[in-house]
Amino acid sequence: MTSSFKSIMVAGGAGFIGSNFVHYLREAHPATRVLVVDKLTYAGNMDSLKQSLGDEAVEFVEGDIADRELMETLTTRCDAVVNFAAESHNDRALLDPGPFVETNVRGAGVLAYAAAAHGVERYVHVSTDEVYGQIADGSFKEGDELRPRSTYPATKASGEMMILAAVESFGLQAAITRGVNNIGPYQHPEKALPLFVSNAIDDKPLPVYGDGMQVRDRMHVRDHCTAIDLVLREGETGESYNVGAGNECTNLYMIEKILERLGKPASLMTHIEDRTGHDFRYSVDASHLRALGWEPAFDLDAALLDTIDWYRDNEWWWRGMRSQDFEAYYEELYGDRLRQAGPG
Ligand SMILES: NC(=O)c1ccc[n+]([C@@H]2O[C@H](COP(=O)([O-])OP(=O)(O)OC[C@H]3O[C@@H](n4cnc5c(N)ncnc54)[C@H](O)[C@@H]3O)[C@@H](O)[C@H]2O)c1
Numbered sequence: 001m002t003s004s005f006k007s008i009m010v011a012g013g014a015g016f017i018g019s020n021f022v023h024y025l026r027e028a029h030p031a032t033r034v035l036v037v038d039k040l041t042y043a044g045n046m047d048s049l050k051q052s053l054g055d056e057a058v059e060f061v062e063g064d065i066a067d068r069e070l071m072e073t074l075t076t077r078c079d080a081v082v083n084f085a086a087e088s089h090n091d092r093a094l095l096d097p098g099p100f101v102e103t104n105v106r107g108a109g110v111l112a113y114a115a116a117a118h119g120v121e122r123y124v125h126v127s128t129d130e131v132y133g134q135i136a137d138g139s140f141k142e143g144d145e146l147r148p149r150s151t152y153p154a155t156k157a158s159g160e161m162m163i164l165a166a167v168e169s170f171g172l173q174a175a176i177t178r179g180v181n182n183i184g185p186y187q188h189p190e191k192a193l194p195l196f197v198s199n200a201i202d203d204k205p206l207p208v209y210g211d212g213m214q215v216r217d218r219m220h221v222r223d224h225c226t227a228i229d230l231v232l233r234e235g236e237t238g239e240s241y242n243v244g245a246g247n248e249c250t251n252l253y254m255i256e257k258i259l260e261r262l263g264k265p266a267s268l269m270t271h272i273e274d275r276t277g278h279d280f281r282y283s284v285d286a287s288h289l290r291a292l293g294w295e296p297a298f299d300l301d302a303a304l305l306d307t308i309d310w311y312r313d314n315e316w317w318w319r320g321m322r323s324q325d326f327e328a329y330y331e332e333l334y335g336d337r338l339r340q341a342g343p344g
Helices: 016-028 046-053 068-077 090-095 098-117 151-170 192-201 221-234 251-262 300-313 315-319 324-341
Strands: 007-011 033-038 058-062 080-083 122-128 174-179 206-209 215-217 240-243 248-250 269-272
Touching: 007 016, 007 068, 016 033, 016 046, 016 221, 033 068, 046 058, 068 098, 080 098, 080 221, 090 151, 090 324, 098 122, 098 151, 122 151, 122 221, 151 174, 174 221, 192 206, 192 251, 192 300, 192 315, 206 251, 206 324, 221 240, 248 251, 251 300, 269 324, 300 315
Parallel strands: 007 033, 007 080, 033 058, 080 122, 122 174, 174 240, 206 269
Antiparallel strands: 215 248
16 A cells, blocks of 8 residues: 555544544554544444554544534644544434434535545545445446435435535545445444344344345455555545455344354344335445455454454443443334244
8 A cells, every 4th residue: 555644534433433443543554643533423432442542643533524613623634534424324214314414415525525625635435335225136336326225325325426526526535435234343232233142142032124134245344444444545536446345145144143153042033024125135346446456354254253252252342332222222113023023
């Protein structure tokens, strides 16, 4: 990798992928300062940053990417920006789309426009494979039409348009990544894998949407971090890069691995009514990124086992996140469905 940066802003750095990226940067580029900016919504967690925050090269600012004045100030202090900040949970988007539009579209635009105004040298906007919509066979390429089928990916697709507008109108040196489903340390327990592991540890039912045959490419978050870093340094301005590890599996496969690893019975698996607009399969062709020299380090089982073991060994991290608020949300989303399904 060629470019070296003095200071990188990591927006959304107290979330799952952002915090992993902060730790990755400290190891891979120790001479670079890291400015973490995060609004600390329910999804942000300072505990996820513990291992890097003591480091004098890492600074944390609590703030909103939709706050124009703050973004105007902070972008003067960085030569690169990676934006992870987003409302990221599909199920919550169905309950209330407002925050998704506010952060994923307006916030994405405010931060990008501020970065362009202050001559930030490189910018990566972290998007998702979900912007393409579902696909029965084959894999999406970057030039394919974006056909998001629900609220979260619709706002992510709109956010991408704000970035392309900043590239065209203001010369922002930005590239976009479209990553597949990530697994790894520090993911909020509302998300599938940590939810299933933490429920299984507590001998609670695992709510499985529909038949559980939905297919996702499950990439280890560490591989996503190396891909984003490569795109930051070597990606072309105005280009999008699919980030996929080729680790496709069904939800049922993942759940069986979890139960087997934790020594828990299959009877914990409870099929519940599916959510609306639940995409059946996502798949991307990552050859554009691989042409830059990227290779994932984790195959499917290595990614799954590393992640399951991390949640098994780090209850201190996720127990606090399964707070009263979380339990209220869990009841709203799964309560009736689990009662209708009856015992597993
Ligand atoms: N998790 C995945 O599997 C996956 C896959 C591909 C792409 N992505 C994308 O990667 C990014 C990070 O995803 P994640 O899973 O780490 O999400 P996350 O929900 O764990 O973290 C999001 C972080 O953004 C912060 N945030 C939210 N709104 C903000 C705002 N207005 N200003 C500043 N900070 C704000 C939150 O406090 C949180 O720390 C998102 O853009 C998401 O769309 C995620």
